[in-house]
Each structure stands twice: as structure tokens, then as C-alpha cells.
Amino acid sequence: MQPIQEAQQTVGNGMKTIQVRVNGKIAKKEVPIRMLLVDFIREELALTGTHVGCSVEGRCGACTIVLNGDAVKSCLMLAVQADGADIMTVEGLGTTDKLHPIQQGFWEKHGLQCGFCTPGMMMSVYNLLKTTRHPSIDEIRDALVGNLCRCTGYEHIIQAVQYAADQVAAMSKEERDEIFSY
Ligand code: FES
Ligand code: FES
Known part of the structure; x- marks a missing residue:
């Protein structure tokens, strides 16, 4: 930059x-x-x-x-x-036909309410999951420390990230490279 x-x-x-x-x-x-x-x-x-x-x-x-x-x-x-x-x-991130695991996680675990914070949350989660295969709860909290949410109380967001992390961990290297190309 x-x-x-x-x-x-x-x-x-x-x-x-x-x-x-x-x-x-x-x-x-x-x-x-x-x-x-x-x-x-x-x-x-x-x-x-x-x-x-x-x-x-x-x-x-x-x-x-x-x-x-x-x-x-x-x-x-x-x-x-x-x-x-x-x-x-x-x-x-993904398409309506093929959600990214991060989007799927927020969907499955109700990681949003009004959704205003969600795009920024997802970008921070992307950065975390690109390099960290099985993030701990503390690592997830650290990755999201700069993202505020006024609705959810954060617990469902943490669960959404854990869900996404599990999905990513189950993928092949080629599949991971494809969805983390940035
Ligand atoms: S609009 Fe950029 S940090 Fe709030
Ligand atoms: S879901 Fe409303 S600000 Fe996070």
C-alpha cells in the first residue's frame, strides 16, 4: 500500500x-x-x-x-x-447457488440479525480461516476484535465461524485453494 x-x-x-x-x-x-x-x-x-x-x-x-x-x-x-x-x-465470497462455507456458517448458526455488521465480519473470518485450519475460540475472538455487532451478543457468530471452520477443514487442498484465492 x-x-x-x-x-x-x-x-x-x-x-x-x-x-x-x-x-x-x-x-x-x-x-x-x-x-x-x-x-x-x-x-x-x-x-x-x-x-x-x-x-x-x-x-x-x-x-x-x-x-x-x-x-x-x-x-x-x-x-x-x-x-x-x-x-x-x-x-x-460466494453465490446464491453456491455459498462460501463462511456464508453457510452464518446461515446455519444464525450468526446475524440485522446483518449490518455481517459483511465486515465475514471478511475478517475469511482472513482467519485462510491461514488457520482449526481456530480456537480465543483465536476467533481475536480475529473479530475489530468488528462490532449491536445485535447478536457474538455467541452465534462464534458458532458460525466454528461451523465454517469444520466445513473448510473437511475440504481437499484444491477446494480450499479455490475458495481462499485472495
Ligand atoms: S466504517 Fe470503517 S470501521 Fe466503521
Ligand atoms: S447483526 Fe446487527 S449489527 Fe450485527
Whole structure:
């Protein structure tokens, strides 16, 4: 990721063209240099599954995405800093015909109520399960420490992650590589 000042240096008119790969598709757009990455994702790419919950203060985690293999809060980055990045949003997880095990876990274990926090939760869980086969409850709690939920009391979310982890652990390496390609 480019530092903010360096990312903004190359522009003269307050705009800069950036190119990112989002959920496997290339997007090239001219953006205001002060545009937040979360606004770029929601407004320019129309991927509104990424939410804004805390007035972009980095506190709630609703805006979490996977960027170059890490879970990041997209309200704490500028779009220009993501130039050249590989991004996954919740829309890239699974399809209605074939849910990702993480989505299946939230469905089976009632890991959501209003659902506002859910996309960000899922991105943090993705980052955990990509590298941790059998996460302990403490590891799950640690992975979700930056994601707030005002509805569920978290217990069903923990159960959803455990369900997803069991599904992933039962898969072949090829199947795991396919669903954790970011
Ligand atoms: S909107 Fe980004 S952390 Fe709350
Ligand atoms: S399900 Fe409502 S905020 Fe988490």
C-alpha cells in the first residue's frame, strides 16, 4: 500500500486514475485524491455490501475488505492508496447457488440479525480461516476484535465461524485453494 502523501503526489487537478482488481474483475477509474476507499467501492463500483457503520472512524469494522491478502478497514484508506491492489469484498465470497462455507456458517448458526455488521465480519473470518485450519475460540475472538455487532451478543457468530471452520477443514487442498484465492 502506498503512503497517503506519496499516493497523492502524482496529481495536479485533484484527480487520479487508479486501477484495481475487485472480486476478480479489473476496474479503472479516475477518482478524487481524497476519496476514501470505502466510498470508491460503494459509489464508483456499486458494491454496497461493504458498509459504513461508525462515520469512518475505524471503530466498527463494517467496512472491512480483503486487500492484497489482509483484512483492512476500507474507511481508513484512500482509494488512491489502493492503486494496483487486489481486493475482495463480500460480493466475491460466494453465490446464491453456491455459498462460501463462511456464508453457510452464518446461515446455519444464525450468526446475524440485522446483518449490518455481517459483511465486515465475514471478511475478517475469511482472513482467519485462510491461514488457520482449526481456530480456537480465543483465536476467533481475536480475529473479530475489530468488528462490532449491536445485535447478536457474538455467541452465534462464534458458532458460525466454528461451523465454517469444520466445513473448510473437511475440504481437499484444491477446494480450499479455490475458495481462499485472495
Ligand atoms: S466504517 Fe470503517 S470501521 Fe466503521
Ligand atoms: S447483526 Fe446487527 S449489527 Fe450485527
